[in-house]
Structures are given as structure tokens and as C-alpha cells.
Amino acid sequence: MVNSMSATALEEGAVLRFNAERDSRCPVYFLSVRFVYTDVDFTLEQARRWSRQIRLPEIGMDGQEKLAGAKVAIVGLGGLGCPAALYLAAAGVGTLGLIDDDVVELTNLQRQILYSESDLGRGKVQVAAERLAPLQHEVRIDMHPIRLDAGNAMEILRGYDIVIDGNDNFPTRYAVNDACVLLGIPNVYGSVLQFEGRVSLFVPGKGPCYRCLHAEPPPPGTVQNCAEAGVLGVLPGVVGSLQAAEAIKWICGIGEPLTGRLLVIDMLETSFQEFAVTRNPGCALCGDHPTITAPVAYTDTCTFGGDGEFGDEEYDDETRITPRLAKKRLDGGERLRILDVREPIEFEMSRLPDVKLIPMGQLPGRVGELSDWRQEEVIVLCHHGIRSEMVAGWLRRHGFAKVKNLDGGIDRWSAEADPTVPRY
């Protein structure tokens, strides 16, 4: 720690002067007693900065020193990672590893509280570091402006004491979990969707891992993400703060960790429900006979990324079509039947010409409107291609002969086929 000196080396007079500056009614006297007789390296300024938590008997100077020596990795600097990073830096955690490859987008500002309008288009890790450094000038920040995946997770996370998992996609969640179990690092899990949040602490050897709860990622198209389903902005604030609290407790070795408990938060009801979760002896990663020896890679078709994150591959096959090829066929004069299954508010914001709009939830009741399309080639679209994938499958099961999903949805259409179509 820079410019520090041992508290035991301080002249008692210096401590008393520090004490005398305070209101005599304020119980800082207690702090000063601990301060003088604790053999740790803190300057007066540092002791004052953290005095509100040092005076908590559970934390004290020892806890503060543990925090200063701790290395915490934060995977994902989104709605969860932002508040977690702010509270951990403010609490005096010595090293924060920031891992995210995204740039700040307008849609982030509703919940990602590290960023401002002037940051749009800038890398999140860079902006976060610039925001955290002035908050706590001694915090050491390891910048990892890359996407954590099964291939690099072990290398990135090795050496950290605890990991905050605040990322937004299943491949990264499994990569974080697998690497944490294999490296023996506690993993503070958090996730959010709409009004529902989840938090737990997975400690290798002391309870379940994420795979014990959810053995494999769900298939593409079966669950929605925040871009598809929405999220109340303050919800990741609540969940990310709980993750920071669990990390601080773990580092200081105090309280009851959230190990073996899955906390499910319903922000609409303002209810917190706890589920007892235990290690699954059959878990492929941490069970009695594990078969996973390195982080497992999964393909992500459940989440949406920013510019340039779509694959390079173009296809027009039985079940799917890429926007460029669909646009080419339309430009060539072909008449394609296009079904838009988004909500009306999305349709107002951005749309393709000559499409039929039936929101996904209304389709079962309105499928009769498509009776002429049963033998035609039909392209289904939504925002990112997740809802439309579900609808395409449903239509096939209900007698539609040729149904294709528009891969990547209207967002990929804007990015690759026609930039005049607004993105949202």
C-alpha cells in the first residue's frame, strides 16, 4: 500500500490529535483505541475513510486489511457489475478485475450506473476504470476488455480470491462456473430478468455449483434475455449490491454466507424467497464422479450482442435465413411472406415494409389470419431472433410447410442488410 505507515509506529499524540478533531459525542474514541493497538498498516486518512465500517466489530481493522488485500474479479460490467464494482471499490477492496468486451450503448443507461451519456460507444472496462479510480485512488484495476469464454476463463480468473458473476449470457455463466470450481474460487452468482432476481454463493467443496442447479444451458429460444423481455432498472442494482455484500462478507469471514441457499427476489411483490440448494452428487463438474475437467464451451444463441457480434456465415436453408440473403431475395423481386411477432411498441420504433404484425402472445388466437400462408415460404422475425425461433417451431407444428427464422432478427437486419432501419 502506497504511503502507508504502521499504526503501531504512530506517535500516540498524532492519534490523539486525530481524535480531538472529532465531536466528543462521536464514538470515534473506540476506533482510536483499536487503531493504536492493532498492528496493521493504515494511514490516518485511510482509517478515517473506512471508519464507518472499521467501527463495526465484525469488520474492524482486520477486516479492512483483508479487503485491502483482496482480489475480486467482476465478470460483466452491466446492470449487476456496475453497482458491485462501485460498492467493492468504495469498501476498499484492493484489486478489482474488470472483465467485459462490450461498449456502452444507449439502452444500458437505464440500469448500468457507472456510465453516462458522454460514454456512449466507449469500452465499458475503460469507462468503469476511469470512474472507479477517482472514487478510491488506491484501488488497483486489472482491465480485461475481452469476452470471458471457456477458452480463456481459467487464465483470466486464476489468482483472484472471489468472482462476481454478473454477465448476461449462458456460455459465459457456464465458463465462469466451470473455471471457478476447477480453480477452487468462490463464485457470487447473480442474474436478473424482468422483475425477478437471483443470488447465491457457490463455494467449491462447500455446497452446490451452478451446474448442480442447472446442469446444462437451456436450448436456444426457450428463455428470453433482458433485451427481449426487459428488466426493471433498479432490480440489478438490488441484486448486484447483494453480490457485493456477499463478497465483502466472504473476504472478511463474517456472517452467514449465501452458500447452499438460492435467493429469488420478486421486485413486483417485493418478496425474497429462499430455496435450500445442495450439491448434486450426479453433477458432471463437482459431483462424486465428475466428467468435466476443463470449462465447457457452448454456442450462444440466447443473447444479443452489439455491432459486429453476429457470425460471418450466411445461410438460407430449411429453417433459417440471414438478413442479407433475405434482403437480396426481396430486392430481386421475390414476394416473401414476412411475419413480425414483436410487440406493437417495438413495431412503432422500427419495422420492415410489407410485413404482417401479430405479437407472439396473440398468435394462437389469430393464426387464422395466416391461412393463405400455409403452403408458402414464411419468414418470421422479432428483435433478435429468439421469439421468432419459438414461433417458427410452433407454426411448423401447426401445419405451415416452409417456415424460416430470420436469424438475428430486425437488429441484425439493421446491422447488416439495411442501416436505415432503426436499431433500438
Add this chain to the structure above:
Amino acid sequence: MTITVKLFAAYRELLGKSEVSLTLRPGMTVADVFHETVGDKGSDGLRKSTLFAVNEAYVLPDTVVKDGDRVAFIPPVSGG
């Protein structure tokens, strides 16, 4: 016997409600309850990644339910 089923995230979306009450014959398992409740509306893959709980504690799908049990289907969510 009667049980309640609490639905989370994707299952709540799928069925349009957060809780259902079911009258069952004795001896049914959590997997049977899932079949009764969700049927073929959910995918097999989503079922495999779902966390099942009875009376707020994690169970395997072959667990037999009893009268008055509170069953929960908790699918994964990835939002961050």
C-alpha cells in the same frame, strides 16, 4: 391430494400465471407434476435445465410429492 406449483421466469411466461393449484392422485413425482402443469408447452431441453424444489428445497425430479406440498419450477435466467 392438493399441491401448489409456483412458476418462475420462462414457465410463468409460458403459462401466463405465477402459481397453479393441482389435485393429484397419491404417488406422483415432481416429474409427473411438471408434465401435468407444463405438458408439451415447454421444451425438453428447458426441462433438463430446470431446478425443481419442493417446500423451498432442491429435489430431483423423481421425488414423490405429498398432500400440501409447494412445488417450484425454476428455469435458468441469464440476464445481467
